[in-house]
Amino acid sequence: MSQFILHKENTRGHANHGWLDAHHSFSFANYYNPERMHFGVLRVLNDDSIDGGMGFGAHPHDNMEIITIPLAGAIAHKDSMGNSATIKNGEIQVMSAGTGVSHSEFNANANEQLNLLQIWLFPNKKNVTPRYDQQTLDVAARHNNFQQILSPNADDAGVWIHQDAWFSLGKFDAGFETEYKIKKAGNGVYAFIINGEVTINGQVLNKRDGLGIWDTDSISFKANTADAEVLLMDVPMELN
Amino acid sequence: MQTTILYIGRDTEITTVMNRLLNARPEWKGICVCTDEEAIEICQTHEIDLVLLGNGIDAACEKALRAKLTGLKPELKIIQHYGGGSGLLYGEIMTALS
Numbered sequence: 047m048s049q050f051i052l053h054k055e056n057t058r059g060h061a062n063h064g065w066l067d068a069h070h071s072f073s074f075a076n077y078y079n080p081e082r083m084h085f086g087v088l089r090v091l092n093d094d095s096i097d098g099g100m101g102f103g104a105h106p107h108d109n110m111e112i113i114t115i116p117l118a119g120a121i122a123h124k125d126s127m128g129n130s131a132t133i134k135n136g137e138i139q140v141m142s143a144g145t146g147v148s149h150s151e152f153n154a155n156a157n158e159q160l161n162l163l164q165i166w167l168f169p170n171k172k173n174v175t176p177r178y179d180q181q182t183l184d185v186a187a188r189h190n191n192f193q194q195i196l197s198p199n200a201d202d203a204g205v206w207i208h209q210d211a212w213f214s215l216g217k218f219d220a221g222f223e224t225e226y227k228i229k230k231a232g233n234g235v236y237a238f239i240i241n242g243e244v245t246i247n248g249q250v251l252n253k254r255d256g257l258g259i260w261d262t263d264s265i266s267f268k269a270n271t272a273d274a275e276v277l278l279m280d281v282p283m284e285l286n
Numbered sequence: 287m288q289t290t291i292l293y294i295g296r297d298t299e300i301t302t303v304m305n306r307l308l309n310a311r312p313e314w315k316g317i318c319v320c321t322d323e324e325a326i327e328i329c330q331t332h333e334i335d336l337v338l339l340g341n342g343i344d345a346a347c348e349k350a351l352r353a354k355l356t357g358l359k360p361e362l363k364i365i366q367h368y369g370g371g372s373g374l375l376y377g378e379i380m381t382a383l384s
Contacts, residue, residue, distance in 0.1 A: 073374075073376075073377040074373055074374070074377070075373055075376065076376060078376055078377050078380050080380075080381065080384065083377060083381065089368070090373060090374075105303070105371055106297070106299050106300045106303055106370045107369055107370045107371060108295070108300055108340065108341035108342075108368075108370035109341055109366075109369070109370070110368055110369045143369070144341075145296070145297065145342050146296075146299070146300050146341050146342065146370060166369065166373070166374075168368060172341075172366075173341060173342055173343075173344065
């Protein structure tokens with residue numbers, strides 16, 4: 047029998063720092079909710095809105111798989127591995143922090159708001175060599191389709207990470223129905239609704255709601271509105 | 287009452303950041319070191335409430351360190367710190383101490 051946990055949009059942690067308006071699906075920084083620590087290896091899901099030209103100065107990370115998906119605008123990224131890049135909507139960035147890396151992230155545009163999802167997964171191996179990657183995604187390929195954007199395999203679609211996790215993005219017409227099959231036994235799926243209204247396993251979900259489902263091998267999906275956009279995070283439920 | 291937290295990590299930059307973060311809260315006192323020898327000495331000379339294991343500690347070192355530290359203080363809580371910064375730190379410590 048499948049199990050689920052529902053995180054409505056307005057129950058997320060919220061921190062408004064002026065230049066940064068952040069919503070946290072799970073405990074992060076000063077937002078601490080013992081009921082919202084993680085979903086399997088998914089530890090952080092931050093929905094950040096950053097003012098033009100503002101951002102995070104150089105700061106370190108270790109032992110975490112960090113995935114950034116810009117929803118609007120562009121990020122200017124620099125890191126201690128020598129990478130300097132701009133990542134915009136339609137692209138995905140991944141950083142395996144491993145033994146330690148320092149980076150900065152700023153809104154690349156002075157007069158445009160940046161909205162991004164930053165997602166942290168516990169790695170399946172500690173102290174790996176830090177690495178960075180980014181990819182431009184074929185946005186058209188996610189129309190009425192869960193487009194894979196991340197996997198554990200370097201030769202598979204999307205970016206890869208040190209974890210048995212698969213991410214998919216989809217954008218759907220109203221009334222479109224499909225089924226998503228979980229990629230690995232023991233994994234669960236955390237669905238995050240970027241836009242619109244959808245129904246997953248009978249639960250009606252709206253913009254920025256999250257639904258975690260586990261102890262199942264598939265989920266049913268229906269788009270209720272024309273602008274429905276969803277990120278599925280298929281992740282191990284057991285911490286390493 | 288202050289909680290004394292020992293952080294051990296191999297990366298000096300991250301260790302410096304952790305020292306700043308742990309000592310920014312009046313309820314915490316942070317002691318941050320990069321070597322196992324320093325960590326053991328600190329545990330012998332201070333009342334440590336919680337140990338955070340940071341980056342770069344390989345499996346063999348971690349096993350030896352856990353054995354040595356719990357040998358000195360059997361009830362000592364030792365947890366892995368992930369992320370190398372402020373994002374997860376508060377939640378990790380609150381969970382460990384709760």
